[in-house]
Amino acid sequence: MSFPWANQYQPKNPVMRWVDERLPLPRLVYNAVGAGYPVPRNLNYFWNFGVLAGVALTIQIVTGIVLAMHYAANADIAFLSVEHIMRDVNAGWLLRYAHATGASMFFIVVYIHIFRGLYYGSYKAPREMVWLLGVVIFLLMMATAFMGYVLPWGQMSFWGAQVITGFFSAIPVVGESVRVWLLGGFAPGDASLNRFFSLHYLLPFVIAGVIILHIWALHIPGSSNPTGVDVKGEQDTVPFHPYYTAKDGVGVGVFLLVFAVILFFAPNYLGHSDNYIPANPLSTPAHIVPEWYFWPFYAILRAFTFNFLWIPAKLWGVLAMFASILLLFFLPWIDSSPVRSGKYRPTFRIFFGILILDILVLGWCGGSPATPGYVITGQIAAIYYFAHFLIILPIISRTERPRPLPNSITEAVLAKKGGSPADSTLAAE
Known part of the structure; x- marks a missing residue:
């Protein structure tokens, strides 16, 4: 191409x-x-989110470097150093809110980017490596975000670290040793803050490196497209610049506008008020929750409430939580349909909509108190999540009858605009 x-x-x-x-x-x-760099001529605005993820990461790195100059990774003064940034550092409040809001915006962009890939089959051959590197980036993002959530050393930071690292102790034989190694002790403290601060500062640069590999892997087969058909010739492509630089520029403008609205008018909306209370090991919050972007996985973690096959419920929860992400690594081989795009897979499209609804339900349950109603709903949603990838998707990929694919990208574009394939030469010019 x-x-x-x-x-x-x-x-x-x-x-x-x-x-x-x-x-x-x-x-x-x-x-x-x-x-x-020639790009398929029919890319829609869902293809903007890769560039937007790069913009969000840049915001995080720039604001994070400046914040690190004023932060103290010490349990006695970590909370006070954050307040110092907010109150005494020039534009510190802006940097801190931009960093916190930027993390949420980064995850929003990446989640949309992932769901676009799921719907349009961007994980299928020959782009498996692009997808696998994307999942690695997602895992690194989750690790970075968790450690960053601990650094303000508020109530939710301390107890979030206590609860989440506590699940590692469910691993047989080595679990408690792993937890002590992660925390640098038997409870979150100075050693934990130093470990998490160091890794939180380092990992964004690792993410940037993997993103370079992600883009490199993408340029070998070329970009996917909404039809899912391969590029047949130059008539199916346009140069990335100026066509898609202009289109991405529109997306970046909208992204920055939304980002600015949240930053200046609702900077704490996506956070938790308990994190403005200094960490107190003797006072447990009434409702311990992670950040909103972890809620679906937290719901899966809490879905196991009884021991099964001599394995503790806590360990089942940990295994299920990690399995829910590791499933994505095997998606290129789980979905064996020769058709990439969900536009031409009517049955797949129905169950894809159900999957999105199911993940929203998991998020709702994960952010709610662990009462019986929410736990049972979360259990049902968790069962469906795994059933979608392990049962429903393999069956659909072998049994559904997809709609006829266009012969080329140009044919699909002209058909959508009311033209005919005979106009393709003129359209290319």
């Missing part, structure tokens, strides 16, 4: 030409995100 001139780029500026001959960075940028 390339234009004849894609690898013949020569900078016009003499200085850039000199640099390109010795370090072909201008050529690399041109072929990666410029006119030298």
Whole structure:
């Protein structure tokens, strides 16, 4: 999927030409995100969310570096150092709220990016490696976000660390040793803060590195598209610049507008009020919950309330929580349908909608108190979640009758606009 001139780029500026001959960075940028990178011509706005994830990560790294200059990873003064940032550091309140709100925005963007991939079959061959690296990025995001949630050292930070790391103790033989190793002691304290702060600072740069691999893997087969059919020729593509740089620019503008509205008018809406109370090991909050983006997984964790097959309920919960994410690694092989896009899979589309509803129910249960009603609802939703990937999806992929696919991307675009395939040459020009 390339234009004849894609690898013949020569900078016009003499200085850039000199640099390109010795370090072909201008050529690399041109072929990666410029006119030298051909992209399917029918990408919709759901394809903006990859770029938006990069913008969100940049915000997190920049604000995090500045915040680290003023934060103290010490149990005695960690909470006070955060208050110092909010009250005494110039624009500290803006940096702190931008970092906290940015984490939520990052997860919103990434969740939409994941669901787009699920619906349009972006995990199918030949893009399995792109998908697998994306799941690795998601796991690194979750680890980074959890450790960042501990750093303010409020009530929810302390007890969140206590509860979540406590689940590792359910692992037979080595569980308690792993928990002590993670915390640096038998309870969250100075050692925990130093460990979590160090890793929280480091992991975003690791995420950035894996994102580079993610993009590199994407450029080998090329971008997927809403029809799921392969590119047949140059008539099916347009240069990334200026067409999709302009389209991504619109998406970035909308993203920053929404981000600014939340940042300036509701910066604490996505957080928890208990985290503005200093950590107190002697006072347990009435309702311990993680951040909202962990709620579905927390509901799965809490779904096991009794021992089964001599395995404690706590361990079943831990295994189920990790399995709910690890399932995504095997998705390219679980779904064996030759059709990629959900647009042409009517049965898949129905169950995909049910899956989204099921995950929303899991999130609702995970953020609610552990009363019998919420726990039972969460158990039912957790059962359906695993059934979707392990039972329903394999059956659908072998039995459903998909709608006829278009012969090419150009044919699908022209049909949508009321044209005909005979116009494809004219459209390409």
